[in-house]
Amino acid sequence: MSFSSDVKKELFAYDYKNGHCLIAALAAVINTNGFTGTYNGRRLIMIHNENSAVLDMTKSFIKRLFGADVSCQKGNITIDDEALVDKILDATGVVCDTDFSIDSPINLSVVSRNCCKRAYIRTAFICCGSVSDPNKHYHIEFVDNDYDHARSLKELIGSFGITMKIVERKNHFVIYCKEAELIVDLLNVMSAHRALLELENLRVLKGVRNNVNRLVNCETANLGKIVSASLRQIEAINYISKSKGLDYLPDNLKKMAEMRIMYADASLKELGEKMVPPVGKSGVNHRLKKICDIADKLKGDNNYG
Template structure:
């Protein structure tokens, strides 16, 4: 008889995860709660994200697929500790795209499977699937943290802090996405939900919020790596901004100096610097002698010293005189 498959929220992503996501998931897979209720919450989230029920006649089996070996080991351990069930673990090699391994954790048909899934908040007594998160599964604050950890292990990713700040959990059910979003908001995280083709994406964009989410889920080593990279990135960006600003100011100063020396040279050829008023002549001579000096430095060399505005006023007057000469107008008498 042909088998029928009922998916919880199997993702089956084709694209390999970023290395930082893998590092984070490997760490979270090693986090084992001591409370039974928290283990139930995490296992329920993992199955809801990556699990499917296979019906073959009257026999029902549970299949969970994941691309991470550490997550598959955790699933095996949780089934054994919570229900005394020996899960089957198989490895498949994908033949398309990057050919990464797919780990298949399977619970074969057995008596009590429906009751087990009911305890995990996944199915009702008539085998109908639960769309959102069963609140009885989130008995305490640690259970909520465990559920988020399981959801991330099943369908989450986080960008390397070297690039754009982005963390997301992808699910196929709108109600489940809304529940995960609400769960993140209970921890004061401003999560949002967007639609991406057939998927619903719960995401965070702010770096501080991503750090807090990593802390909530228990990825402390990944959090430190994220923070170190973020600090280095921010410092590098700040240095780049300062260098760009200094370069822009330097270019502006050089361009202004070239324009001023050209104007003064024209005035000197046509009129003669000796015919200029004393203040203009002094600034003109200083600019020709020190073409790379700033306005402040020129003002300090004047006698008596001038402020930047005074130096700028005289240089602008020389520029206007040169413009009149270029236009063929005779300057006023000196």
Template sequence: MSFASDVKEEIGKQYDKGRHCQIAQLAVIFALTGHIKRDFKNENYIEMRTENLTVAKKSYMLLKCMFDISPEVMIRTHNLMARSKNYFICIKDSENVLEVLRTIKLLSDEDTWGDFNAVNQLIIRNTCCKRAFLRGAFMVAGSVTNPQKGYHLEIAVTSVSLAQQLKEAMSCFEIDAKIVERKKYQVVYIKEGAQIVDFLNVIGAHKALMEFENVRIVKEVRNFVNRQVNCETANISKIVNTAARQIEDIKYIQCNRGFSALTDGLKEIAELRLEYPDSSLQELGKMLDRPISKSGVNHRLKKLSNIANEIRQEKENMNL
């Protein structure tokens, strides 16, 4: 199974003890999978359709536990070769239909219809109910990339108002989700690793959270080590290039003027640099008869470079 399937299976096994949380989860599952249809007697019945077995099981269990009803379950495939199956959860008893619709506030006591494109705000006003709401939404319409490949979690819905509800519910847990339109869908998404971890924690996917976090930590450590190695490599290259230029300048002085015109301090550091081309400035400073600091060595080598440049300039002027 994919990482996303593992997450859905994990949260599908959770059971909300509070009826208010069960209502929140059922309401969002219905918003994403449910329809009101009419039978041959022209009576309303509820049909919830999904391709996800976990969602089908959760829908059935919620209806069974909350209303003590046993919905009809049908499984259909388009053809014998089709791997995917469609699961239909149907409630046909008129009294049960009314009870369910009133419980999830799609039908008022005065028989006026609510908004089928969103979940009634009263249902998700509590923090615990927001968790159940997000859990149900992800179970039906969510996906998350395997952390080995990248960081991306999303819930794709067709309703603008439901997408906004999801975004606002996430923000209550300090999760900064974004919304983007993709064809007919409003996609609520998170791309930051730490925020995905927070979301998995909110919906109670603790096993998946640990797996995600372990991968994320390993990747971050690997990236840190790579950055350190790259930095060290860059520093070494810089040191080698600088030393090569210093040696080139010193040899130029030696060939064109000699060391006799140099002060004792410059002559000593010039000879040491030629003798120990791979040594650091700090190491060169310690080799002197009178040891000096790294900055002191650097100062002397810069003087030698200036002298070499002066000689080069003199030669150019003579050739004019």
């Protein structure tokens, strides 16, 4: 599976608790994957996506919001019950065009709450977004077929301090970003926390590798060992930090964890020397081992809890 589909898988599992967020999410589906129009004198909404998971998600939004079942066929959901169409358009603030195009910016009343902004962005990403494998390069994008909507989506993302760019590509408008830090921020806004952690770990790994490459005079095998141990420890620390917060650790372990993060490529001896007061190599080893044990225990609890 690609990194992008991993991210989407995580986002599909997002559990919405509020009607307002569901409305924002449904608005995002219609604005990115939908068409509205009049056919044989009846107002319709059509939603198209090759990915059946997107259509299943849309069906569940409509079921939860309006108690209605809609069916899908060959990659399309067609809603032709006019009473339901009107309810959906009214709730999502999407304007019905006669010519089956959606060319409206985001209705701001639907995304006035922070949680709803995030729901909108999350769902838009599911419907028309992708992110490159961070092992190759840093790139996240949304492909939109309408300029007004693309611009308002860019602004919505911008409200979280994340600056995106827009470029036109084959009659589409691509909102994109190539900065690792902003991609991490955007994953955070969308609540793709597992993917975020994976990307952060990779960045640490790359950083450590760069440092390793700089230390040409050192014994490579030995450094390799330091690096892989360090990455294991950092992964454990990140896990504790995300699941419980570092305050969960006793004071001496918390200090150790912070030092490990700060000096990812330091040996145990060097780390111990940086502590105030200094700690011997075996003391450092003991503390880091404890941290890893705590993370393992938390992971176990999560798997069986």
